[in-house]
Amino acid sequence: MPRHALAPVLFLLGSLALTGACSTGSSPADSAPSPDNPSRTRGNDTGTQVDLTKLKGVSIVSDSSTDRSCPWATSYPDVPGADTMTAAMKKDVGERLEVFLGEDTDSQATGCGGMDGLEGPELNVSFSFLVASSDVLGVRLTTLDRTSNADGVGTEAYWYDGAAKRYRPSPGLIADGSRDAFVAAVKKRLEKREGVTPETVTALDDPDAYLDDMAFTADGDLKVDFDRGTVGVPPAGRISVTLPEATVTPWLSDFGTRAQRQTTAPDDKLDLGAAHTPAPTVAAQPDPGEDPTDCSKVKCIALTFDDGPAAPETGTLLKYLAQYKARATFFVVGQNVATHPDIVRAEVQSGHEIANHSWNHPVLTNLTPTQIRSQLERTNAAIKDATGKEPTLFRPPYGAMDDRVKAATSLSPALWDVDTLDWKSHDPAKVAQTVISQAEPNDVVLVHDIHPTSVAAIPEVLRTLTARGYHFVTVSHLRATL
Numbered sequence: 001m002p003r004h005a006l007a008p009v010l011f012l013l014g015s016l017a018l019t020g021a022c023s024t025g026s027s028p029a030d031s032a033p034s035p036d037n038p039s040r041t042r043g044n045d046t047g048t049q050v051d052l053t054k055l056k057g058v059s060i061v062s063d064s065s066t067d068r069s070c071p072w073a074t075s076y077p078d079v080p081g082a083d084t085m086t087a088a089m090k091k092d093v094g095e096r097l098e099v100f101l102g103e104d105t106d107s108q109a110t111g112c113g114g115m116d117g118l119e120g121p122e123l124n125v126s127f128s129f130l131v132a133s134s135d136v137l138g139v140r141l142t143t144l145d146r147t148s149n150a151d152g153v154g155t156e157a158y159w160y161d162g163a164a165k166r167y168r169p170s171p172g173l174i175a176d177g178s179r180d181a182f183v184a185a186v187k188k189r190l191e192k193r194e195g196v197t198p199e200t201v202t203a204l205d206d207p208d209a210y211l212d213d214m215a216f217t218a219d220g221d222l223k224v225d226f227d228r229g230t231v232g233v234p235p236a237g238r239i240s241v242t243l244p245e246a247t248v249t250p251w252l253s254d255f256g257t258r259a260q261r262q263t264t265a266p267d268d269k270l271d272l273g274a275a276h277t278p279a280p281t282v283a284a285q286p287d288p289g290e291d292p293t294d295c296s297k298v299k300c301i302a303l304t305f306d307d308g309p310a311a312p313e314t315g316t317l318l319k320y321l322a323q324y325k326a327r328a329t330f331f332v333v334g335q336n337v338a339t340h341p342d343i344v345r346a347e348v349q350s351g352h353e354i355a356n357h358s359w360n361h362p363v364l365t366n367l368t369p370t371q372i373r374s375q376l377e378r379t380n381a382a383i384k385d386a387t388g389k390e391p392t393l394f395r396p397p398y399g400a401m402d403d404r405v406k407a408a409t410s411l412s413p414a415l416w417d418v419d420t421l422d423w424k425s426h427d428p429a430k431v432a433q434t435v436i437s438q439a440e441p442n443d444v445v446l447v448h449d450i451h452p453t454s455v456a457a458i459p460e461v462l463r464t465l466t467a468r469g470y471h472f473v474t475v476s477h478l479r480a481t482l
Helices: 006-014 083-101 176-190 198-205 245-251 254-264 313-323 334-339 341-349 369-387 403-407 428-438 452-467 475-481
Strands: 059-064 072-078 123-133 136-145 153-161 166-169 214-216 222-226 239-243 299-306 328-332 353-356 443-448 470-472
Touching: 059 334, 072 083, 072 136, 072 334, 083 123, 083 136, 083 153, 083 166, 123 214, 123 254, 123 334, 136 254, 153 254, 176 198, 176 239, 176 245, 214 254, 245 254, 299 452, 299 475, 313 341, 313 452, 328 334, 328 341, 334 341, 334 369, 341 353, 341 369, 353 369, 353 475, 369 403, 428 443, 428 452, 443 452, 452 470
Parallel strands: 072 123, 299 328, 299 443, 299 470, 328 353
Antiparallel strands: 059 072, 123 136, 136 153, 153 166, 214 222, 222 239
C-alpha cells in the first residue's frame, strides 16, 4: 500500500459499527487453553482469582515482531525472588523461539521462513498466574505454534517454592514416595477416555516429561492437563484429568500441600524472600491539560507505543514525554494491563491516550469471531478496570485485519505510517534516526515501550522534531483535527 494511503482507510474503518452479538465466554485462543473451558479472571485461568496487587515489583518480559510473514510474540513474568523460575521460563521460551525461527541447529524444523505453502505461521507464548500467595508462586505458559504438526497448543506450569528458594516443575507437587501411586491413579482415570489407548498412555512412564501442567482448582482438586497427542491419539484433542482433593492430598509433597492451601485459601500477600526492594509504583507526570493543537494548521506527529505497559520502561518514557509536553497513544496488551494497572492509570493521568492491542498479541485473522471478540473485550475490561474508561481505538497485532476482525468490534482500527523496526535493531540511535528521517506531517509512528533501547531513543526524537516545528499529539486528536 502506498505511503499515506492508510489514512482514508483508517477513517473509513473507524466508522464501522459492531455486528453480531458479543460473546462473554473464554476460548482456547486466549491466555491458556483448556478443554474444560474454565472461568478466567484478570488473566487467571484456573477458576481461582489471583490478587495481582500482591505482585510487588513484577515485570513482564515481552518481545515481538511486526513481520506479518513470520509473526511471533513472547511474554512471561519476572517476579522478585523467583529468579530460578524466571530463568527456567526464559530458557524454555528462548528455545521455542529459536526452533520457530529456524535458528536451532539441533532441530529438524526449518522455521517459519522455510514453511513453503504453509498458511499463517505464528508463535505466541503468553502467561497466566495460577497462585501468588504467601511463599507460593505458580505461573502457566501457553504456547501456540502454528507450524506444529498437532494443534500447536502447549501448556506448562512453573512453580516456585519461596520457603526452599527453589523452582519446582509440576511433578514437585507430589511427594517422591507417592509418585508411583499418583501416576497409577492418573492412568486409571485415562483408561476409559475416548482416544486413549494402552500405547498412548505409556507416555506417563516418563512423568517428568508429560506431567508438566498440574494445578489446583479452587476446591483443592488437582487438575492435570495434557497437550494434544501426548496421552491420546491426536484427534482426541487436549485431555485433562482431575483428581479429587481427598484422593490427591495424601500424595502431596510439603510444597504441594502449601500450594494447595494457598490456592484454596490464599494469604494477604506474596513473600518469596526477594533480596531487593520492589520497584516503586510508576508516578504520573503533570497533565498538560486540553490540547489546543490544530493539526490542519501545524505539523503533527502521533507517537504510538505498543505491547506495554512495562516496568520500569514505561515510567521512564512518561518522564521523557512530559519534558516536551508531548502526548502519545499507548496500545496496551491486556495481560500486561491486568498486571500493571497502576502504570496504565499513570499514562492517563499524564495526558496520554490508551488503546487496545489485544489480550496476548495473537494474529487476530487466525482466530474465530468469538475468539477475536474475547481478545478485545477482555482487554477493554482490563483498561476500564484500571482507568474507569474503555478505549475507542485498537491496533491489530502485526496489522493483521480482515472482514471478520472488523465485524467483531466497534473499536476503530489504527495502523501506522512509520515502523521503526525497533524489535530488530535494539539500537537507540538507529530507532531515533528512523523516526527523524522518515516521519512526515500527520504520520503515525510505531515504537515499542517494552524495549529500553526504544525508550532511550525518544529524547532525541522529541528534541529534533520539536526543533523542526512538530507537535506530538494522540491518534484520536490527529484524526479529529485533520
